[in-house]
Structures are given as C-alpha cells and as structure tokens.
Amino acid sequence: MTDQTTKTPLRKAGYHHGDLRAGLIEATRRLVEENGPDGFSVSDACALAGVSTAAPYKHFRNKNEMLVAMVLEGMERHRNNMVAALDGIPPGSPLRVKALGKEYVTFALTEPGVFRLKFGGFTDGLADDRLKAAGELTFEIVLGEVASCLGESDITPEVRRRGFMLWSFVHGLSFILADADMTRMGGEVDLDGLLEDIAKRVLAD
Amino acid sequence: MTDQTTKTPLRKAGYHHGDLRAGLIEATRRLVEENGPDGFSVSDACALAGVSTAAPYKHFRNKNEMLVAMVLEGMERHRNNMVAALDGIPPGSPLRVKALGKEYVTFALTEPGVFRLKFGGFTDGLADDRLKAAGELTFEIVLGEVASCLGESDITPEVRRRGFMLWSFVHGLSFILADADMTRMGGEVDLDGLLEDIAKRVLAD
C-alpha cells in the first residue's frame, strides 16, 4: 500500500488519474511556492502530475482557473488556521485579535506564493468574485473579535472601522515581512510585541 | 514642432530612435497600467515604441530588466511626490506623517500596476537590491518625520518601531484599496479620517 492509495495522488497510476483535478491543484501549489507565481507553468504542473499538457483543460477552463482553484483551497486552509488559533484564549481579550493577526502573518510567510496570488493582484483575472467572497468570510471573523473587545454585540460602523485598521496593518506587515525576509528595522522584528502593541493601540478608546 | 522633439519620444522618426531606452520605459509603464503586470509583453512595448522585437535587447538584458527600470523610475516619482506633499505643513506635526501616508496610498491607486510590480513580488527577479534600496530611501523620509513627532533628534529603535507600524498600515491600506476598489466596509472609506486616526494612535505614548 503506497501513499497513492491513502491520500490524494499526485501522479497517476493507469490511463486515468483518479482525481486529476486535486492532483493538479496540489502540483500547482507546490510549483507556485517553489518558483513563484510568475514562474509557474501549466506544463510543469502536468509533468508533476504525470499527465499530458492537454489534460488540465478537461478540469479547468485555463491557467488562471487553475490558480484560482488552488488559491481558494489555500484560503480555506488559511481561515481554518485562524479559527484554530483562537482556541483557549478567553473571549473579549485583545489577545484573540493578536492571535488572528499572528496567524495571518504566519500564513503569508509560510505560503508566500499563495498569499501573493490572492492579494498581490498578480493576475487581473484573479481579482475574482470568489476570492473576494472568501476574503470577506475571513474578515467577518476578525470583526466578531473586534466587536467583543469593544464591548459591542453588533458589527457597528465603528467596529468595522477598527477592524479595517487592524486588517490594513496586518496585511501590510505580511507583505513587508514576506518581501524583506525580516531584514528590515536593522534586524529581527519582534512580531509578537508589534502585534500586541498594535492591537492595544487600535482597540483603545 | 511636434511633441516628439520637446519630450521623450515614444515612437522613432528615422532608423534610430533617439532614446529608445526611455521610450521603452514609457511604453512599459503605459502598458502595465493598461493591461496589468502579467498582461504586459515586450512585443507590445516594441509595437508602441515603433521598433522591432529585437531592439530592446540592446538596452535591457531581458523583460525583467525592462520592468525593473520602469519601476525604479516610478519609485523616484513616488518619493518626489511624498516630499512635495510635506510642503507647507509645520515641522513636528503628525499631519506631516498623515500627508506622507496619503501620498503613498494615492500613488498606489494612481499607478496600481507600478505599485504592484514593486511590492507585490510579481517577479522573483523584481526582488531586486536596487528596488529594496529605493524603498529604504523612501522609508528614511518617514522615519525623519516620526522622529520629529516623537521629539527625538535621532532615529532611535523606538522611532524605527513606530515608523514600521505606520508603514505597515499604509502599505496594507494601499493594497486593500487598490484591490477592492474602495467597496470594502460597505461603502466609501474615509481615507483622511483613517490616516489621521492611525497617525495619532501610533504616535501616541
């Protein structure tokens, strides 16, 4: 019994692949992380999945749709990680906001290729409604925590405003750190300290 | 007397162009803004500049170098705009920091293609030392203003920390606004209010 039977197979065994769609998404993810979004080619993904270069077009309309599918999968993982990061932190604590922020940055640093495809506007076509919707979903989680911290039971305009500030900050931080390999500020960035400080400042009256 | 004689000519007149390097940079800029970074092709730039597709390689090593040259030019423009935005605002005022932030966001919204090429990590090759250096130069301006606001005469570690926070925020804001076409937060974003609020919060003790 090989891996191929237990989890999504990357390469096919016989004439048919079994689940080429999933195989190609995984191949796409790996290659994007390895070579960057612009270094990705459909041909490479085909080689990795062990199929001909025409095969993907039975599952995706074009290259862009392959990337969108991969990014959507990544965003779901991203969102799940964020929710999981809240575990064990008391409701209403700014530490919950900090934890969300940290998980956000962590994802950007762990999967920079996916992160950039989603947010960097690599492809105009990636400014996709599905991706926007997935982003909103994640933002709603943040807003819920911000509301708790501010003692609000609803998502008031002020809650949105503060949430938006936090999101902007964490978003920018992710890009800068991913870009600069943390060499900014003359050395290591105290990520935890920075996030905690920001959460406090933005959530203060 | 046509434009061609007064400013950088885009198309050539005779066999030689006159300043093909500058012409190609300008063509690149226009096309990147028009079609997005990934929709840009060297061939298109050649057509726009009125030369054969082999001509650029006398001036640039490859496509990437063309993009880098264009972005470097854009960053200089960007930095000049920021410095100009300080004009007339009293030294030491947080309004100076706000003005820098606003100009930063404005550039991102005015030239989103250039902005994304610089910061979005479109091409791994664009993670170029020259671009990083140009970014640092701009950041130094911010740090100077932050120091003034905090009553420091030097760029202390705390000044760097606060400047980094502000940069992260403004950077993220730029991406989000450029991405979302301002449709977030259920409507228009009060950019001035947001920037002023953030400057106050981050510059507070």
Next chain:
DNA sequence: TAACATATGTTAGTGCTTCTCACTTTGACA
C-alpha cells in the same frame, strides 16, 4: 453480459511569447 454514453485521457499542431544570431544602418569623430 454486451453495448453504449460519457468522462477523461493523448497526440499533434497553432499561434504567441521571449530571446539569440548574423547582418545592416547610422552618426560621431579621427
């Protein structure tokens, strides 16, 4: 169980891309 319909694969090829090579034109200066 045989046959068909359909999903999913392949091969071959088109047109576009970046980039190279050998060649041509031009302007500047000795």
Next chain:
DNA sequence: TGTCAAAGTGAGAAGCACTAACATATGTTA
C-alpha cells in the same frame, strides 16, 4: 571623408497556453 561602435533589423529557436480530433476507460442500462 573613412572607419567603427552603437543601435537598429529579420529570421528563427525553444517554450508557452490552448485547441481539435482521436483513444481509452467506466458505469449504467438493456
């Protein structure tokens, strides 16, 4: 004015996304 380097050209190689026509496997139904 003659020469030479700089800056252009055209043709073509290699690689890309994508298509059309064809091949193979699968599962439902007679």
